[in-house]
Amino acid sequence: MNYRNVLLAGLLTVHMIPALAAGPTADALRWRHEAQRFQQGSGVQQDFRKAYQHFCKAALAGDAESAFNLGWLYLSGQGVTRHPGRARTWFEQARQLGNPHGERMAFRLRTVAGESDSGCRQPNPAILTAAAGFGPPRIIRPSNKQIESLVQQVAARYAIDPQLVLAVMQAESGFNPGALSPKNAQGLMQLIPATAERFGVKNAWDPAENIRGGAAYLHWLMRHFSGKVEWVLAAYNAGENSVERYKGIPPYAETQAYVKKILSHYGKLTHPVPPERPGKAL
Incomplete structure (x- = not known):
């Protein structure tokens, strides 16, 4: 280094x-x-x-x-x-x-x-x-095949459909591990620092950690919203508090377009509620 x-x-x-x-x-x-x-x-x-x-x-x-x-x-x-x-x-x-x-x-x-x-x-x-404008550190850039393999492992641990994780990742970062948003959302699953800290992610620029953090958040949301995929996606984009306030998808154009985009690829409105505790790391 x-x-x-x-x-x-x-x-x-x-x-x-x-x-x-x-x-x-x-x-x-x-x-x-x-x-x-x-x-x-x-x-x-x-x-x-x-x-x-x-x-x-x-x-x-x-x-x-x-x-x-x-x-x-x-x-x-x-x-x-x-x-x-x-x-x-x-x-x-x-x-x-x-x-x-x-x-x-x-x-x-x-x-x-x-x-x-x-x-x-x-x-x-x-x-x-x-x-000084150096930007994020050197990013590990796995191939799409390696990313898919990581998603399969992590999704199994958190009992989340890997296709849903991949659909969220596509919408969030386009599979770019170096993606950085104006809101400081980072990496493949676009974790903001508060969410990364909440789910124990120490380095959001590490693809494996980032995927784990995103899957952990989806796991929490899926339990919180009883497997309602639309609500889970809206919360991933706008925060769970917004979904709770509006009792569904908030009336934000960005969030509504986000949910629609992901569902056009994923296509399922319900998801089995995962167990409270994730499985052991593989």
């Missing part, structure tokens, strides 16, 4: 510095509030430079929203000299701290090389590595 891949492997484990790992402190929230007052001129004279200084302190104390706001200040040039590279770095930090707006902006600026912010203490080196 070369030096770049070593850095990227470290990035994927996301070893945050202690101040960031703990999340925003009471001080961070107070600094963010002060920053917003100066940014908006709420009860004080509007001062973007002071807003920047307070956002800086809050971001370094682990506040994702403040990291995003620093990125926005650098992108818009408010209170600081416009600097897309620094904006990219702060958006990346916001993303890694769980801010969805940071995730979207980091993706939009993905072609911009990130740079450290000399006016504020430099973020975690792992964040700078991500913001």
Whole structure:
């Protein structure tokens, strides 16, 4: 593994510095509030430079929203000299701290090389590595035959029809193990980090782990929705909470098209409810 891949492997484990790992402190929230007052001129004279200084302190104390706001200040040039590279770095930090707006902006600026912010203490080196635009690590790219073999093994363990797993994979990534969506969904089964963590996937770029994570989620959904394939597919796309809220396929054009596309290949509306515990790994 070369030096770049070593850095990227470290990035994927996301070893945050202690101040960031703990999340925003009471001080961070107070600094963010002060920053917003100066940014908006709420009860004080509007001062973007002071807003920047307070956002800086809050971001370094682990506040994702403040990291995003620093990125926005650098992108818009408010209170600081416009600097897309620094904006990219702060958006990346916001993303890694769980801010969805940071995730979207980091993706939009993905072609911009990130740079450290000399006016504020430099973020975690792992964040700078991500913001440098290197993308995901070297991807293992098995053949379609190897992917099908992996699916057969994993699907048997989770008592999920392998044809359903393959149909979902086709819709999600087109069998591309290096697929990355604007929402940071990764790999063959397009696992977002929260879903990967939920089902014990440590490396979503590893095809075997990714397939296992996707199958584990389908197993959970199939039990949760009593084998209703349409509901399971809708939940895989839009989340189980959306399906529960609407008691069926949500009225989202993307989700409705997604379910229709998969069913056009799979064709089954019901699936046997799998046992609670998956079988042993093969």
